[in-house]
Amino acid sequence: MKRVLLTTVAFVSCHFVFAQSGSYNTNKFHQLQEILPTPNEYRNASGAPGHSYWQQKVDYVIKAELNDDNQSLSGSEIITYHNNSPDILTYVWLQLDQNNYAANSDAALTQTNGKVENMSFDAMERLTANSKSKLGYTIKSVKDASGKALSFTINKTMMRVDLPQPLKPGASFSFSVDWFNYINDSRKSGGRGGMEYFEDGNYIYEMAQWFPRLCVYDDVNGWQNKQFLGTGEFALEFGDYKVSLTVPADHIVMATGILQNPAQVLSKQQTDRLEQAKSSVKKPVIIVSQEEATNKEKSHSKDKKTWVFQGDNVRDFAWASSRKFIWDAMGVNVNGKTVMAMSAYPKEGNPLWEKYSTQAAAHTLEVYSRYTFDYPYPVAISVNGPVGGMEYPMICFNGPRPEKDGTYAAETKYGLISVVIHEVGHNFFPMIVNSDERQWSWMDEGLNTFLQYLSEQEWEQNYPSRRGEPKNIVSYMSSDKSTLEPIMSNSESIIQFGNNAYGKPATALNILRETIMGRELFDYSFKEYAKRWKFKHPQPADFFRTMEDASAVDLDWFWRGWFYGTDPVDIAIKNVNWYKVDSQNPDIEKTAQRKKRDDAPKTMSDQRNQTSIKQYRVERFPDLQDFYNKYDALEVTESDRKRYQSFAGNLNDKEKQLSSSSVNVYLIDFENVGGLVMPIIIQMQYEDGSKEVLRIPAEIWRRNNDKVSKLFVTEKPVKQFTIDPYQETADINPANNNYPELSVASQFQLFKQQQKAKQPNQMQLERNSASGAATQQNNK
Incomplete structure (x- = not known):
C-alpha cells in the first residue's frame, strides 16, 4: 500500500457525487414506489391487510373410490x-x-428436447408412455344443487x-362435479402425485391435485386461472373439507385432516397405540x-x-393409501398444544425412515413455530412413496430410501432429513401463509x-445444508447471465429453477x-409478516413492505438488487493510500x-x-567536492530544531496532542x-x-453506485485489508478482496473419466469391510 505523510492535521471531509452513468431513475437506491402496486383499502402501505381486505371461501364434500x-x-x-x-x-x-x-397437454407439447443419441431405457419408456x-380427467357431470346440469x-x-x-357479494352457490381419471405412474410420467408399483404386486398411491379445485x-388478479404447465404450483382458497375415501380394506390411509371414523377402519390395538x-x-x-405391513402385502x-x-380451514386436501405402510407417530408440544407428527412408509424405507422421518x-414444527406462529393444525404427516418431495396441508410426500441391504450414504440420510423439514415446513408457507405459487414460486419455496x-x-453442528449459506449461491450468481432471471419472474419461465426460486x-x-x-x-419483522398473512393471500409487495415497516430499515435497494435484478456481488479494493501525521519535529x-x-x-x-x-x-x-557532498538532508540541525x-x-x-499523534x-x-450494492465488510x-472487522452499511454507495473512497483511522499499522472475511455477502470474486493481493488457491483433480462419482455409501463400505475381516478370521 502507498504511504503518504500528511503535512497538516486538518482533514477535508469527503465530497460525494452521483455516478456518472446514474440518474434518479437508475440509481440503485431509488425507491420502489413505481414498481410496487399502489396501496389501497385491501392492502395498505405498511404491508398489512387493509381494513377492507377480503378473500373467498370454498367448502368441499368429496366422495372418492380407489x-x-x-x-x-x-x-x-x-x-x-362463498362470494366474499x-x-x-x-x-x-x-x-x-x-x-x-x-x-396433448401444453406441458407435453411445449417441452423441448436435446440430443437422443444416448437415451436411457427409462427415458425411452417415459417418452413412449407419455405419447400414449x-x-x-373425464368430467362426467356438473350440476347445481337441484341436480340441473350446468354449462361448463x-x-x-x-x-x-x-x-x-x-x-x-355475500352470497353462496353450491354445485357438484363427478369425474373419473386413471392414476399416473409418477416414475414414468412425473408429477406431484401418482402411484408406485412394487415387485410384490402392491402399490403406494400418493393422491395430489386429484380433484377439480x-x-x-382476489383483489390483485381477479381469477388466477393461469394454465398449469407443470412447474408453477397452485393458487387455492381456504375452506372446510369432508372427504370419504373408499379403498381396499387392508390399506392404511394417511390424509389431510382428522380421521372421523377410527373405530371402523383401525383395530383396537392401533387406536390404543x-x-x-x-x-x-x-x-x-x-x-x-x-x-x-409385510403380512398385509400378501x-x-x-x-x-x-x-x-x-x-x-385448509387450502387443499391430499392423501396416500397402501397396504405396505408402516406407521409411526409421536406427540409434539407446540406452546402447550399437542400436535401429532406421523410417518407412513414401506419396509423398503427402513431403517432410515423409522429412525429419522x-x-x-x-423438529420442523418446533423450529418453524418459533420463527413464525404456533402450528395451528392437529397433525403433520410425512409419507414415503414415488414423489421425491411435495407438500399439502398436514401431509407431505418424500422420496429418499436406503439401499436394499439397509445401509445408506450420508447424502441419503441428510437428504431425507432435509426434504422432510422442507416439505413439512411448507405447512407454514404456503399452506397457511397462502401465497400465489402459480405466479411467485419464491414466496413459498x-x-x-x-x-x-x-x-x-x-439439527446438529455442521449440518451439510445445501442452500442458505452465501458461499453456496456464488456459482449461480456468477454463471452466464443468459441463463439468469430475476427472482421476481413467473414460475414457468425460470431456467435454473432450484437456484432461482429456492437458493x-x-x-x-x-x-x-x-x-x-x-x-x-x-x-421480529419476519414473524410479523407471517402473523399478518396467516390464512390470507399475500403478494410480494406485502412481504417487502412488512419487512421495512416492522424494522425501520429501508430495504428498497436490497429488493431491487436481489429480487428484481441479476447482478452479482463483487466488491473490490482498488487502491490503498497510507497516511501518517507529520509532527514536524525533526x-x-x-x-x-x-x-x-x-x-x-x-x-x-x-x-x-x-x-x-x-x-x-x-x-x-577532490576539488569537485563542495558543501553538498558532505550534507545529509536527513541529519537534524540546529536550524531544524529552532523552526520546530x-x-x-x-x-x-x-x-x-494532535500534532504528536x-x-x-x-x-x-x-x-x-x-x-x-452491498455493505462493505x-x-x-x-x-x-491482531484483527478488527468494520461493517459499513450499503448506503455508502447511495451517491455513487460504482466507486467510493473511505478513510480509516487506526492506532496500529495495518498489514492486510480483506473484504467479506466471513463469506457472508456471496461475493463472487475473492481474488480482488485483499490488499495487498493474495493468491487464492484452487484445486484440480486427476481423473480417468468425465463421469462424476456417486457419493460413497460409507456405512456399506464399513459393513462389507467388517464382514470380510470376519470371514478371513473364521477361515483361519
Whole structure:
C-alpha cells in the first residue's frame, strides 16, 4: 500500500457525487414506489391487510373410490362457493390439474428436447408412455344443487362453470362435479402425485391435485386461472373439507385432516397405540409395525373400507393409501398444544425412515413455530412413496430410501432429513401463509428454504445444508447471465429453477438476517409478516413492505438488487493510500525517514556498481567536492530544531496532542465491479497479528453506485485489508478482496473419466469391510 505523510492535521471531509452513468431513475437506491402496486383499502402501505381486505371461501364434500385393479379413481364432490368479494360473479373457474398428464397437454407439447443419441431405457419408456397417455380427467357431470346440469367449458387445465344467475357479494352457490381419471405412474410420467408399483404386486398411491379445485379470485388478479404447465404450483382458497375415501380394506390411509371414523377402519390395538403416541414426546410409537405391513402385502383384500376425514380451514386436501405402510407417530408440544407428527412408509424405507422421518417432522414444527406462529393444525404427516418431495396441508410426500441391504450414504440420510423439514415446513408457507405459487414460486419455496436452513442448523453442528449459506449461491450468481432471471419472474419461465426460486431468495434472507438487519430486527419483522398473512393471500409487495415497516430499515435497494435484478456481488479494493501525521519535529520525522532510507533494499545497479566502479570521479579530483557532498538532508540541525520550536510555540495543548499523534490514516478506494450494492465488510489485520472487522452499511454507495473512497483511522499499522472475511455477502470474486493481493488457491483433480462419482455409501463400505475381516478370521 502507498504511504503518504500528511503535512497538516486538518482533514477535508469527503465530497460525494452521483455516478456518472446514474440518474434518479437508475440509481440503485431509488425507491420502489413505481414498481410496487399502489396501496389501497385491501392492502395498505405498511404491508398489512387493509381494513377492507377480503378473500373467498370454498367448502368441499368429496366422495372418492380407489380402484386397485386398474389404478383409477372415481369421485364426486359438492362445492360450496362463498362470494366474499365486493364483485358480482357470473362464472367460476376450476383447476383440472390431472389434464397436465394428457398426451396433448401444453406441458407435453411445449417441452423441448436435446440430443437422443444416448437415451436411457427409462427415458425411452417415459417418452413412449407419455405419447400414449390416457391420463387426464373425464368430467362426467356438473350440476347445481337441484341436480340441473350446468354449462361448463374445459380449456386444457382449466374449467369454467357458468352460473345460472349472477352470484352477488355475500352470497353462496353450491354445485357438484363427478369425474373419473386413471392414476399416473409418477416414475414414468412425473408429477406431484401418482402411484408406485412394487415387485410384490402392491402399490403406494400418493393422491395430489386429484380433484377439480376452485381457482383463487382476489383483489390483485381477479381469477388466477393461469394454465398449469407443470412447474408453477397452485393458487387455492381456504375452506372446510369432508372427504370419504373408499379403498381396499387392508390399506392404511394417511390424509389431510382428522380421521372421523377410527373405530371402523383401525383395530383396537392401533387406536390404543395412537393414543399412546400422543404422550410420547421423545420417540415415535409404532402404530402399524413392519411385520404387520409385510403380512398385509400378501393379502390383497377385495373388500373395501371407507375412511372419513375432516379438514377445516385448509387450502387443499391430499392423501396416500397402501397396504405396505408402516406407521409411526409421536406427540409434539407446540406452546402447550399437542400436535401429532406421523410417518407412513414401506419396509423398503427402513431403517432410515423409522429412525429419522417423524423426528424431522417434529423438529420442523418446533423450529418453524418459533420463527413464525404456533402450528395451528392437529397433525403433520410425512409419507414415503414415488414423489421425491411435495407438500399439502398436514401431509407431505418424500422420496429418499436406503439401499436394499439397509445401509445408506450420508447424502441419503441428510437428504431425507432435509426434504422432510422442507416439505413439512411448507405447512407454514404456503399452506397457511397462502401465497400465489402459480405466479411467485419464491414466496413459498424461497421463504421455506430459508427456514429449512435455520432448522437444519439446529439439527446438529455442521449440518451439510445445501442452500442458505452465501458461499453456496456464488456459482449461480456468477454463471452466464443468459441463463439468469430475476427472482421476481413467473414460475414457468425460470431456467435454473432450484437456484432461482429456492437458493437465491433463501440466501438473500439469510444475508438480511445476519448482515443487513441483524437477527433481532429480522426475526421480529419476519414473524410479523407471517402473523399478518396467516390464512390470507399475500403478494410480494406485502412481504417487502412488512419487512421495512416492522424494522425501520429501508430495504428498497436490497429488493431491487436481489429480487428484481441479476447482478452479482463483487466488491473490490482498488487502491490503498497510507497516511501518517507529520509532527514536524525533526528528531522524530527525520530519524524515521533516515531509517527508512537506510533500510531500503539496494537496487541491482547499486549492488553491482559497488564492485564494478573502482573509483568515482569526485574521489579522483577532490576539488569537485563542495558543501553538498558532505550534507545529509536527513541529519537534524540546529536550524531544524529552532523552526520546530517556533512552530510548536504557536500551538495550544489540543493542537500539540494532535500534532504528536501516531495514528495511521488509510484511504481505500472501493469499486462495485459486480453491480449489486452491498455493505462493505472489511477486516484489518494489524502488523502485530491482531484483527478488527468494520461493517459499513450499503448506503455508502447511495451517491455513487460504482466507486467510493473511505478513510480509516487506526492506532496500529495495518498489514492486510480483506473484504467479506466471513463469506457472508456471496461475493463472487475473492481474488480482488485483499490488499495487498493474495493468491487464492484452487484445486484440480486427476481423473480417468468425465463421469462424476456417486457419493460413497460409507456405512456399506464399513459393513462389507467388517464382514470380510470376519470371514478371513473364521477361515483361519
